[in-house]
Every structure is written in C-alpha cells, then in structure tokens.
Amino acid sequence: MPSITRRRAPNPGRRNSAEAEILAATQRLLIDGANFTELGIQQISAEAGVARSTFYAHFRDKTELLLRLAATMRETSFAIASAWEPTAGLDSLTEAFLGVVGVYREHAAVLRAVAEVATYDAIVRDFWSEGLTRFTDRTIEVLREDQKAGRTPADVDLVGATRVIVIGGERAIFDQATAGDPSGDAAFARELALIWWYGAYRRPADPR
Incomplete structure (x- = not known):
C-alpha cells in the first residue's frame, strides 16, 4: 500500500524570515x-532565536553575513549618490550627500565592523574597494560628460580629481556618520557638496 505521508512543502517565507532575523540580530x-x-x-x-544549523x-560563515549586511547599505548609498546629475545643481548635490550620510549613520555599527574586519580579511577589503571603484567610475563618467558640454573646465584631471573627491569624501562621510554629531550632518553635507562642486565640477579655469 503506498504511503500517504506527505513531505512538507518548502516555505520560502519562513526561510526569508529566518535570514532576516539573523541579519537583524547581528545588527x-x-x-x-x-x-x-x-x-x-x-x-x-x-539572539536571532534560531538554531546554529539554521x-x-x-x-x-561570518564573513558572508557581514558582506550581506554591508551590501544593503552600499547599494542604497550608491543609488542615492549616482542618481545625482550636475545639471541638478549644488543644492541637489547637498541633498544627495545628506542622504548618504543618513544611510551611513543608520548602519554605523556595520560600517565599524567592516572597517575592523577589512584590516585582516582581503574578501571584505576587496568588497568595500569594489564599491568605491564603482562610484569612482561613475564620477569620472559624469565629469567627462560635463567636460564635453563645456561646464567643467578642460584642465580638470578627471582621474586625479575623482580619486581625491571620492576616496576623501567617503572617508569623511564615514567619520561624520560614526563619530560626528548628528546635528552637524546638514552643515557637513553642504561643505562636502561645495568642495565637490567648486573643486571639480565648476572649478574656475586655470588662468595661466
């Protein structure tokens, strides 16, 4: 006689819930x-209320867990920053940076963990570097288009200027979000936007 015992169907919702609980518990x-x-x-x-096997x-491993936590933050901040176009102007750039600072501040504990682990784990270090490379490439592309349109001076070294503003800007945002006073976020975002805008996008042409 054939068995009438039925195998329980996989429950994607339950799986996703357990995963979310683990991520939230770690944070x-x-x-x-x-x-x-x-x-x-x-x-x-x-902390997540699940078995170790779950x-x-x-x-x-823990590295994959950390990368999953950091990926959400990285993708969100990249989306905000890369959506900005020079034609939107300085005030819009300020708003974009304020949004990025907000994302970094919300995930400050994860950022600290990434910085901690990146000192000895090449996988985490390369993951974070890849994110900066994406934004560097995007910024060079936008500056090049602006340069072709005559809005950014032709004498701006696109690669050099981009490395300064992207790498320097990211470290400054990290510091503001993890150690700065939240009440100063708006002023910080404005200063960062001014540095980007007048240091690269609308830098005065070299008079020489």
Whole structure:
C-alpha cells in the first residue's frame, strides 16, 4: 500500500524570515557594542532565536553575513549618490550627500565592523574597494560628460580629481556618520557638496 505521508512543502517565507532575523540580530548586537571579530555564531543564533544549523543554512560563515549586511547599505548609498546629475545643481548635490550620510549613520555599527574586519580579511577589503571603484567610475563618467558640454573646465584631471573627491569624501562621510554629531550632518553635507562642486565640477579655469 503506498504511503500517504506527505513531505512538507518548502516555505520560502519562513526561510526569508529566518535570514532576516539573523541579519537583524547581528545588527542589534553590533549596535549594542559587540566586537564583530569576537562575536560568535552561537551568540548570533541565540539572539536571532534560531538554531546554529539554521545560521549555516543561510550563511557560509561570518564573513558572508557581514558582506550581506554591508551590501544593503552600499547599494542604497550608491543609488542615492549616482542618481545625482550636475545639471541638478549644488543644492541637489547637498541633498544627495545628506542622504548618504543618513544611510551611513543608520548602519554605523556595520560600517565599524567592516572597517575592523577589512584590516585582516582581503574578501571584505576587496568588497568595500569594489564599491568605491564603482562610484569612482561613475564620477569620472559624469565629469567627462560635463567636460564635453563645456561646464567643467578642460584642465580638470578627471582621474586625479575623482580619486581625491571620492576616496576623501567617503572617508569623511564615514567619520561624520560614526563619530560626528548628528546635528552637524546638514552643515557637513553642504561643505562636502561645495568642495565637490567648486573643486571639480565648476572649478574656475586655470588662468595661466
């Protein structure tokens, strides 16, 4: 007689829920001051209310977990920054930077963990560098188009100027979001926008 026992169908919602709980639990622990390097998988699983085996069903290891946390923040901030076009003007650039600072501040604990792990883990370091490379390429492209249109001076070294404003700007945003006073975010975003705008996009032409 054939068995009438039925295998339970996979529940994607339950799987996604467990994954979200693990991500949220890790972020809570980091916000509460946990050091990511010392944070154990058992501790993360307990905080999330799942079994240790459930953790491994979703993440290969802690590095993958950290990259998933950081990816959300990186993609959100990239989308905000890359949506800006020079024709939108200085005030719009200020708003874009304020939005990026907000995203960084919301994920400050994850940022600190990324900075911590990147000092000894090449995978995390390369992941973060890849994000900066994407934005560097995007900025060079936008500056080049602006230069062709005659709005950005022809004597601006696109690669050199972009490395200065992107790498320097990202480190400044990191510092503001992780150590600066939130009440100063708007003024910070304005200063950063002014530096980008008059340092590259609308730099006065060399009079020589």
